[in-house]
Amino acid sequence: MATKVKEIVDAAAPTNGSPLISNDKLKQLYATMIKCRTLEERARVLFKQSKFTGNYYAAVGQEAAAVGTAIDLRVEDTIGPSHRDFITGFIKGAPLDKMFCHLFARENSPDKGRSSPAHFGYAPLNVITPASTIAAQLNIATGVALANKMKKNDNIAVAYSGDGSTSLGFWHEALNFAGVHDLPIVFVCQNNLWAESVNLQFQTKVPDISVKAAAYGFPGITVDGNDVVAVYRVAQEAIARARRGQGPTLIECKTYRWYGHSEIDPAKYRDPEEVERWKAKDPIAGMERYLMGKGLFSAEWKQGIVDGFNKELDAAIEIAEQSALPQGVEALDHVYSFSIRERVLEPKVYEPEY
């Protein structure tokens, strides 16, 4: 059932009955990718400057996979991000100041400074606040999809995971359940060949993760994850299937992370040549060439996007820097629907009554 879409095809030519991709959409795909890149490169600089600490996992090099799958989601659709999917929140529309308040662990971040930098959630847009447990978000997103099906609406869920995540039982349980109930969900697996220092060959015997969908009775498709047009088209079909109530799809995006696993990982376990080979397949440069070919690209246009976005970033970072850190005692909040402050801070002492 696994099929492959591997070459950049002419996006204008409709396949499988999917409609033409408009020029505006093509430009939006590019613009969003370059914003994601700019956002994360800025975050990396801020990390190096110790403006924030903790774990951050950049998706630089993988933007096509995130943008192509998340760009057209509705507010009501749910995203279940993994650790490397900070940018999916941005793509879905989260305000930049919220995102930087989060990175800087400020009191006014959506999670009030509780979660790690990489774990950005945003309730107003139905972005699930991630936990670290790999693959757990797939199961939770599956539950959201179950609720959408029960509510008979056509909202969907998109859940992200990496190649490494496919080894965990949770991954399997989610896909199996979604398959049994034909749930409106799209599983996006970003196969970047590495799980920290572990190469795919020690993760699983199969080179194409999409074949695993066969075990669950729904389509699995491998797509060049650095080709945003291909990813977008495949995603559109999967999303449409899900909205029509025809069940899940597993999309494997073959891609590559440019940097270490997190900002403190020099990634010496990788052959520098492999890194160079993949950098040459930069999804942004590829899309630039593609747009150029269609006369949709100019250096000024690009510069305009980058400059404008950098200003937005400056403003957001400024807000985050000005924002206060939480008070220590707030650590006691949001444990339950009721407060436990009093119980912890003022334990009663009992005297004999008799």
Added chain:
Amino acid sequence: MATKVKEIVDAAAPTNGSPLISNDKLKQLYATMIKCRTLEERARVLFKQSKFTGNYYAAVGQEAAAVGTAIDLRVEDTIGPSHRDFITGFIKGAPLDKMFCHLFARENSPDKGRSSPAHFGYAPLNVITPASTIAAQLNIATGVALANKMKKNDNIAVAYSGDGSTSLGFWHEALNFAGVHDLPIVFVCQNNLWAESVNLQFQTKVPDISVKAAAYGFPGITVDGNDVVAVYRVAQEAIARARRGQGPTLIECKTYRWYGHSEIDPAKYRDPEEVERWKAKDPIAGMERYLMGKGLFSAEWKQGIVDGFNKELDAAIEIAEQSALPQGVEALDHVYSFSIRERVLEPKVYEPEY
């Protein structure tokens, strides 16, 4: 990669280079099946007579799957049984008196009366004492297979599970790991269409469990699990592959349990017609016809086996009935490699020293 062996083929005709099955082996397969049936039907009577209590899960109707896969294992090979695989211990050669002492939870059972009736383990023959957690035995057997590979011997492991077990993450993790390391293990999935009251269609979207092997990069094969010759041949190939260091195989045996999930389950969730249809496919009657066709069967021969075996059963049951129950205090033993009796029975009391 999943292939199917569904019809009874002439066992004498070698396929895929596997050798002829001797007449003696054919007769042994039959004799072992009928012994398994006799053993379990006796156990069921004893249960109804309240000679023992607890959970017992009869494999009546599924004998071909167990016998065909376990009959030729060596002492050094390991079996990882699930809850419905009491008879695999017998097939591997466990003494009947040990098995009944176990059912009767006597002091001299291999586990000294600790485990449930269905959970028979036997260290001298490398039968892993089961836990209830579904699919856990697959992972442990996988570890044994890893050890065998590391020790560079050609012993293998055979791990049993049911259709229901395939939904659990543990099932997936075991098969994936075995695939990555080409481990010497055979996974036997007895697909009897039901997991307690849950039909296969609510368990997984795919009708053939063997297709799931594709996710792990090794062969999966569906075989008529009520055809002991077919099962035996498929198992022989899988076992030989494993011994040669060529990695795991998933064998799906399509079969059916005749009775309830356990002895207290009337199994009203099943259509009586379905039950009758499957009873008509009785693996023992089928093999009887097959042997008859080859002139290897006679009613006297069969009666001789049954009578002889019933005597063995009588003797074993007698031993078990005569055997003592454990002393209560033995509940404190075998927690660690050292005794904790003293620590529990005689806690010290401290007085002030100052």
Added chain:
Amino acid sequence: MALVTYISAITEALREEMRRDERVFIIGEDVGVEGGVFKATKGLYEEFGAERVIDSPLAEGVIVSAAIGAAMAGLKPVPEIQFSDFITPAMDALTQQAAKLRYRSGGTQTCPLTLRVCYGGGVGGGLYHSQTNTTWFAHEPGLVVVAPGTVADAKGMLKAAIRQDDPVIYFEHKKLYRSIKEDLPDGDDFVTDLFKAAVRREGKDLTLVTYGWTLQLSLQAAEKMHAETGAEIEVVDLRVLNPLDKDTFLESLAKTGRMLIVHEDHKTLGIGAEIAAIAAEQAFDCLDAPIVRLTAPDVPAIPFSAPLEKFYLPSVEKIVDAATKLLNY
């Protein structure tokens, strides 16, 4: 008023809440067509259909996780774990997801669900059909853990749990299912406070703290001792294991000066450890005697063979014994 068993109180609570609120649904192994292996969900599949009474695949992790997601999306899931012994595949979903979602999202995302878990021994279930395992969850802030010990609570606490805006684990003791009956008021507004322990029997000589099946044993032991010696034992039913209602048992201790804790779980880090530690910290001056725990011994689980199980489990005799010694201290 009607005389009902513990298990039919559960069924009734589920039915009433499902009728009352269409967001409530059930998911678990064998809960649908079969009505549950103990028949706790009997009749609900027939009344509410396969959409609201879902026979799940054999995967506790996804049973709980799907419930978490559905709860985030506004439904009110009541997942079931068939035996507490099989809760391990859901360990991540419970402790890392459900318990921490509200906290990690700064209160912006929540998953109010009610997980029913059948637990406990004494029915010859052996190692893997008798476990308690409440400690794993009582130790996790963010989870509410309750364990009703009476028929009224079986009903009222389940209904309250379903309406509660937090993830609740509801531990139901399988030996209680059909062994106790109570008269219950009819009507669907029978909801109990989830967060308060209860004094089930008043007394001035000794505070006995317990929950679940051992509540029944403890009450019998208290009656027996009263009949034989006139001793007045106050029996406190914990009801909620997380967050603990300390005040009820500490107030009782302030009155009696002596505390005996009884539970079926083994000793080390059973809930009794926390009760004793709280008492030794917050009511030290009330103590006239050592705080005694009568529990199962520290072995891996309830062994199958009858004499082993008997040795393992608390009993009325063992309770009388321990209480008598403590009274004579």
Added chain:
Amino acid sequence: MALVTYISAITEALREEMRRDERVFIIGEDVGVEGGVFKATKGLYEEFGAERVIDSPLAEGVIVSAAIGAAMAGLKPVPEIQFSDFITPAMDALTQQAAKLRYRSGGTQTCPLTLRVCYGGGVGGGLYHSQTNTTWFAHEPGLVVVAPGTVADAKGMLKAAIRQDDPVIYFEHKKLYRSIKEDLPDGDDFVTDLFKAAVRREGKDLTLVTYGWTLQLSLQAAEKMHAETGAEIEVVDLRVLNPLDKDTFLESLAKTGRMLIVHEDHKTLGIGAEIAAIAAEQAFDCLDAPIVRLTAPDVPAIPFSAPLEKFYLPSVEKIVDAATKLLNY
């Protein structure tokens, strides 16, 4: 003699045991090529090869289960869990398989393995890279749970664990890795008793029971108080959390009459609950004051932002505070 860090003591122990016994092997995420995310297995892949230092798939359940099977087959596995926060997928393997195999097989089948688990907070790891989670396993008879707090123990207890004929979970605190150094004797026979607590500092006024990173804080607090007030605090390092060595801390309590328990895990059912409960039961007459627990508060996990983390964690100041109050009781 050589001055070594806690983490290099771990590496050395592994290297020595692997040289000594070819049945010893390592399996875990990133333990091979990378030498572990904290570099605890650095150099071992180079010395012993991919067969004995196995980079596993991302699946903690199979890491532990494969070790169980390999141990049954006679090998001596030393699996690793990268962060205690990610131990949940191995919950079944640990509590239902490893802990119960010997018991359920009547002593005929065993799985001696040593699971190394990196745990603890205070390094800005946030909710999911700081957890302790020792309670889940300290509560499970059949498992040995140790948590070395010194460099010598990091080495000696790991070697002892590998040679021990039981499943051992070895909890190593990530904040200790590079923050403490000790002179250690060379040679491969440096093996420590796994089952005894240790008095790290003698004193007659108060018994402070702790383990792991808070041992360091407690020793500092004790020195500080001694310098400032002359108070003599006896510091007991638990070392083993299951089965507990009660005698060491009870003997100390018999001498001092006062007990303060300090740990980083949150309060409810942290190991301190069991210590306090044992003391209140077995050494009641020794008690001159309430048993006090200084722990993290009962919230789901260590929050990320620095002020929140600081509020959460025990510190020298908090210990001095609690000890002073208790001395003045």
